[in-house]
Amino acid sequence: MTIHIYSGPLSMFGAKVEIAAREKGVPFELVMVPFIEGDAYEPKHPEVLRVNPVKQQVPVLVDDEVSLFDSTQIFEYLEDRYPSPALWPEGIADRARARQLEQKSDEVFFPNVIKLFGLQHDMQSTAAVAACAGCARFYEEMEGLLATREHLAGPYSFADIAFYMACVFADRKGAGMTDATPRLLAWRTRVGDRPAVRAVVDPMMRFLASQGRGVPAFLQR
Template sequence: MAMTLYSGPLSLFSRKVEIALVEKGLACERVLVPFSQTEGYAPKHPAVLAANPKAQVPVLVDGALTLFDSTVILEYLEDAYPVPPLYPRDPADRARCRLVELAADEVVMPDVRPLMHRSEPPDPARLEAQEAAARTAEDALRRHWRRLDGQLAGREFFFDALTVADIAMFMTVLFALRLHGPRLDECPALAGWYERLSARPAFARVLGEVAAADRELSPHLGG
């Protein structure tokens, strides 16, 4: 029986799981839950409400097992379906890989959130303050880009092969770029890594689907 993934058109964390499923060659039925920029994920999908106390996607159903949280799901997929691997074999590198994923989700992503108003219907009364906060966040993102550029210098991936670290950081960088955050032009190693990943089918599909969702749900975001 194929797995089922409850996902969202602009859910960064769901898209992490989608990429991992494709990279592992796992069959999965995807259910895209309703979303709009004005109402968010409302009404909440009943399966998501039943599975996740936080009422958020992603939710993965694999037989009798139901999981939520992208990190928990990715670790389960690695344990249950270890080939091809998406974590390094060496225990120290596995821990470092988890730290890169954590940094993507909890260190870099907080500096992407102040840009998110750019995908929402503009609020003239708040726009000036929102953009001031966004400029501060953009300075922080430039510092993140320089740090990541140093980590990736001379490397194809963060580790010896594609891992969860690459998937998680790619999605965070993608969301920064789609929200008109700092470009990668001054960080050639980071830019090259992003371009290489963008060419892989699993990543390219997500790029195309996020762009299509933005055209439908965030037309004011522009190109």
């Protein structure tokens, strides 16, 4: 049975899962759930309601008898089910650090960006300035990691996929990285040039453009 991935046209978390599946060469069918103005996913897709009845969010993955929600949980499943190519590093300590980075991208960095979603009309407000500063601090931290390695956790990993997508959305919302973090800028180019990443991000940017919404300058190809 073909794997089904349920995502949305502007789902940062769904894009993470789609990139990972493509990196692993897993054949899948992508189901884009209905999307309405206001960035809501309505009406909820029946499979999303079945698998994730309380949160009702995408992404959802259905692979034969396994039905899952949450991008990070889906990463773990993909790695177990399709171990090659590996997207977690080898070694317990390195894997633990990579998992922490992936989680920090979603739960430390990205909440700043979510705040900016509601502050686009007032980017000079204290809350917006604080959220941008939170992003800048995180960029500095990642810049430090890249002093000794090409990717955030050593080899290319789920941590890079998660943070790359979070950076795309941060840039859209006015908290993009700057020349203050040159290694991170080079990392963004490196990750963004990967065929699996381009295959997911390019259609997302075309969707944004089709809606008359801004596309980050670094993605205007």
